[in-house]
Each structure stands twice: as C-alpha cells, then as structure tokens.
Amino acid sequence: MTIKPAKTMTLSDIARLAGVSESTASRALRDNPVINAQTRQKVQQIAADHQFKVNATARSLRTQKSHTIAVIILFDAKTQQAITDPFLLDILGVIADELTRQGYDMLLSTSKTTDKDWRSYYFDSKRADGLIVIGQGEHDERVEQLSNAGVPFVVWGAATGTERFPVIGSDNRQGAQLAVTHLLAQGCKRIAFLGDIRHSEIEMRYLGYQDALQAAGIQPEAKLQLNTDFTAQAGYLQTQQALFSELGSLDGIFAASDAIAMGAMKALLEHGIKVPQQLALVGFDDIAMSAYCTPSLTTVKQDTHAGGKLLVAQLLSRINGGKAASQLLPVKLIERQSSLRKE
Amino acid sequence: MTIKPAKTMTLSDIARLAGVSESTASRALRDNPVINAQTRQKVQQIAADHQFKVNATARSLRTQKSHTIAVIILFDAKTQQAITDPFLLDILGVIADELTRQGYDMLLSTSKTTDKDWRSYYFDSKRADGLIVIGQGEHDERVEQLSNAGVPFVVWGAATGTERFPVIGSDNRQGAQLAVTHLLAQGCKRIAFLGDIRHSEIEMRYLGYQDALQAAGIQPEAKLQLNTDFTAQAGYLQTQQALFSELGSLDGIFAASDAIAMGAMKALLEHGIKVPQQLALVGFDDIAMSAYCTPSLTTVKQDTHAGGKLLVAQLLSRINGGKAASQLLPVKLIERQSSLRKE
C-alpha cells in the first residue's frame, strides 16, 4: 500500500517548502500579480505536487463568505416522503449545474413546512451566503419573515405581484388558461380541476382555469375542483373516488401536475373511459415521462432550464449587492394524444 | 420597517451580555454540565433572545469537523443533463432525510465522470467529512483511488465482491434473474436486454439475464443486448430503431430501468404490438410512475429506503472510526400488467 502523507498539508507547510512566507504563498496560490511570476510558479508547482487544497473552512471564516447556497425544498408535513415529484428533480438538476458553473457549492435541504427555522440555521450560522427556496407551500409566513431579515434569497413559486420578496416562477395562470382553452376547443364542456389550491402556484392555475371557462361563458362548478397531492397515486385515487359520480358527465380533466394527470389517466382507462375521445386530459410541467405514456400526455411545459438559471443569477446578483427581481416565465402548451381529438 | 441588528451576533457578544467569559458562554450553549445550571440557563436565554447561532465555519475550523457529507452523483459525460432518472430522486430523498436526522448537512454535487478531482475538492479542502458516491459509472478508476487515500466514503453501485471499498447496492444479478425467469414463465422465448453494460450495475443485471436464460437452456444472443442510456427517450429510440428488425420474432424485453421500459413500451404500442400478449415487458427500479402507466409495468423493486439509510449509517460509522462494509440488498419482483399473460 502507498504511504500517504499522514496529515493534510496546510498553507504553512507549502510556504515552508517553497521558502516563502505564508502571505506570499497565499497570494501566489491565488495568482496575485503583485507576487513575482517565478515565485508564483514555484509555489503553485509545490502545492500541486503535494495535492494541497486550501482549507475551505478557514478561508470562509476569514473572508466571511461561504461560497455556498442552500436550496430548501419545502413540502407538506402530511406528505411524508421528501422529494417525490419528478418536476422537482428537473429544476434541482438545473440549479445544481448552474451553481457549479458559478463556483458555488450547494447545500440541499428538504424541510417540512412545520420545521424549525432554516433561515437562521443556514444563514445566521454562515453555512450559506444565500437561499433558494423551492415551493412557497401553503402561504408560508416564514418566507415573508426572511425578506425583513436581510437574508439574500429567491423563491421558486407563484409570482403574484404582491409579495415583498423576489419570486421566480412560471406564468401558472396563463398556462392553465392555455390548457383549459385548448380543452374547450377540443369540444369539452365539463372540465374538472385536480390540484390543491391551498398551494399558491396551484391557486394561480385554478384562477387560469376559471378565466378560461368564464371566457367561454361557462360557470365554474366548485365541486369539480378537488384538492389533490402532487403524486400519481393521489391523482388516481381522487379520480377513482371523488370524481366517480361525476365521470359520466365529465369530458375533460385539467390536472395541476403531470404526475397527477398520469394517475388520473390510469383510473380513467381502468374504468374503460377512452382518452381523449370520451374524456380529454391535460397536465402541467412536461416531465420527461409525459411524452412516453400512452396516450401521451398533453401538458403545459415549464421552462425549468430558464427558471433554474434565473434563480441562480438573481440570487448571486443580490448577494453581490445588486437587486433581485421577481419574474414570470412564459409557458407553452404541448399538445399530445391525451387531448387531441382528431379532426 | 423593523430595525434589525446590523451585525450578526458572535459568541463574544453573548458572553458580554451575560457577563461571563467566552469559554463559559461556549460551554453553556452546549449545555456542558461543568457550568453552573443557572449560568447555562441565563446564557441560553440571552442567546435565544438575540437569535444567536453559532458560526458553523468557526466551529468547523476549530473542531476539524464539518458535519457535512458530500453526495456525488456521477453521470456520463455524453448525457448532458445531470439528474434525470427518477430513481435517483428516490434514493437522494432518503439520504437527505437520513442525514438530516443524524444532524449532518448535505452538499450535493453532480459530476461528469470526466470532471476534475472531487475527492480533493470535497475532502482535502475539509468541505465534507465524508462522501457518498452514487453510481460507479463505467468502472471509474478514480473511485478506486479514494480507497487508498483514507477518505471516508461509501458507494451506491454494484457490489461485485471484488472491490476494495464499501459498496452498497441492490442484488442486481438476482433481480434480473427474477425478472427474466418470470418472463420465461410467462412463455417468452426470445427476450431482448436494453441497458448499457459498460455500467457496472447494468453489467450485473445482464449477467442475471444470462443466468436465467441459460438455466432454461436458452443460449443468449449477443445482438439482443443493446446499450441504452437511462432515459425513456433512449428506450423508445432503441426499440424503434435497433430492435425493429427483430420485433417480429421477439416476445419479451427486459429493460435495465423503468424509464427505459416506458420508452420501449411506447414504441411497442405505436407499432401496434400488444403488451403483454405479443410481447411481455419488465423494467427495473419500481419508480412511482411504474404503477400508473398503461399497462402498468412489471418491475424489480429496489429498496431505496433501506439503501439510503444503510449508506448513511455505514458512512457515519466509518467516520467515527469504525468500519464500513459492503452490502447487497435484496430485491423483489413486482408483477404488473406489462408481463402478466392471464392464465
């Protein structure tokens, strides 16, 4: 077995080996031009030879920057499992890539909305320079508090225009309107809404649903809105149970997420209901699987790529003394088989 | 607007306010019984009143522990997007929850397998006390190196029994064997394998596939093994293109992941091939969506919950001076519609 240096190298070791002071070594390693070019070369070479890595902790303490962003995924206490929705994975992946590109580390935390204070945990303790909060959840008052406390943070959620902190998110209302208008254009007359409107993004989608119906002169029926968790299972059960009595007269469903839509689709097909002929179905998100179920799922595509990049960009700008602004991202209707009635 | 303390509190502020020394304050905050109970009470009260949080950076520097674990998700350079497979999300969620429960923070990193050295980035720099590596990828030699360098780490991957570092993973070979034996029992004679065998977990699954065929006296055909990325799209394209000429004589497909299987299913249905009557299909993982596609997908369930907990437990044991051992987790065949030919 190879003998490895028992202790990890410190800057002072490198300095000694190079025959310079710690300050010179420190500057040389960061390629500070005030240091003689040859000295820099030499120090860097020695550091590389000994696999020296700057102790991030010491640096953070001294510079008062952690170069770390905490990403907090909020979820309902009742949903036990933390991260379930594939959509979260999408946006999380983009954020991770983007933070890496910008030289930041990412602390990931899933937090029950009832949990203790993650602001002070991550920010006051200097674990992170800023926060990205995913999902405002059901009007979480703690998010409001953040804005007062001088914590740099951005939220992925519903930008209603009234909140006092930067929110980036899809134009949920418009997306829902597109979806429902599309269903109406396909001839649907009675359309159910599956989604939990206590969640602010979903609330916006429900508003869009109502907009579209009213624009077509249809009065929304409250009993066609069914609170449904973000899982295929919830979509399945809700369709099978709550919608059962209505199924006969229903000819469209707008689900607040693709996962819910897929659950609903399963229930419909099991009941022998033909999709889209008897009942047309539209989801929201455009997760990867949506194109590959049968029939493939019409949905509203969220631009996760733009969203993730924007979240990171805004947060970093805020951290560097600038402002972070709310922004509404355009969405796009992706028409697939689940809603397209030929001719 | 509320006036907030301009500067964050430090231990020395608390000490001054409480009229004690920093050392007493430090001990009091951690409830060290050597400090008088009343003093402890007082200091803790003052700290709470001022929302004081210990500076994690300073503590880490002094104690030489970060109380942070880095989770590295390896992926192929060619697959651009970082985290795509829903299965990853499952296990990641479990790990996140478990680390939180144990009082550790989680640094998440997605890394192209070709990327620079994440061992030294996370460990030598003291950003993390240990590493959880997900996916050995295509025999990554860098993982081997870790074992020599005294870095506490565990791998989620294929425990072949020959590796010199702790690997925790499903019994892929057995799982595949279960799946293919099941297909054979359903009357399949000619079964294709969709999955990239350069990836060691998939290689094990391929071995299990071969085991099952040979046990039934069938000689595996090399051309029925098709390297396929972990996406529905890849499964779809591979089935549509590479398997096209064989489709007539094929009556079974074993896909190395559920995502691949769903892509394959789509292609089959588009070709008018009846699943499972003409062709039976089995996947691997048991992601949430598998139960809700139509026909629902028979698959091999990986115990992500046990896996995640075990990864964390073994790593922490290793960090605390103990040993971490490899372990093979049992899997279970979940029979659903995509492979069940009635009677």
Add this chain to the structure above:
DNA sequence: GGCCATATTGCAATCGATTGCAATATGCTG
C-alpha cells in the same frame, strides 16, 4: 552618488469558535 518610484515579500492581526489548564471559590472532614 543620492533619491525616489516600483516591485516584491513578510509581519502580525483577524475571522469566531473550542478547549486544556490554571485559578478561584466553596464546602467538608477530622
């Protein structure tokens, strides 16, 4: 040769906690 500008390097303080050891106070024993 004297003087000043410039280039290069090092000293020492600092970031905010933790901790070994010494110091002090208190109480009990014989």
Add this chain to the structure above:
DNA sequence: CAGCATATTGCAATCGATTGCAATATGGCC
C-alpha cells in the same frame, strides 16, 4: 482551623487561511 476535594469560571492558545501595512530590494534618473 488547616487541608484537600469539588464546583465553577476564565486565560490564552489554537484551528488555517487572508490582508492592510510596513519593510526591503531593485532600478532608473538627474
């Protein structure tokens, strides 16, 4: 009341880097 054990607290060093400022060296100019 001396003497020692115990309870409680504080001093000062330490973790490993960064950085303002001072110190020194070098070169050029008149």
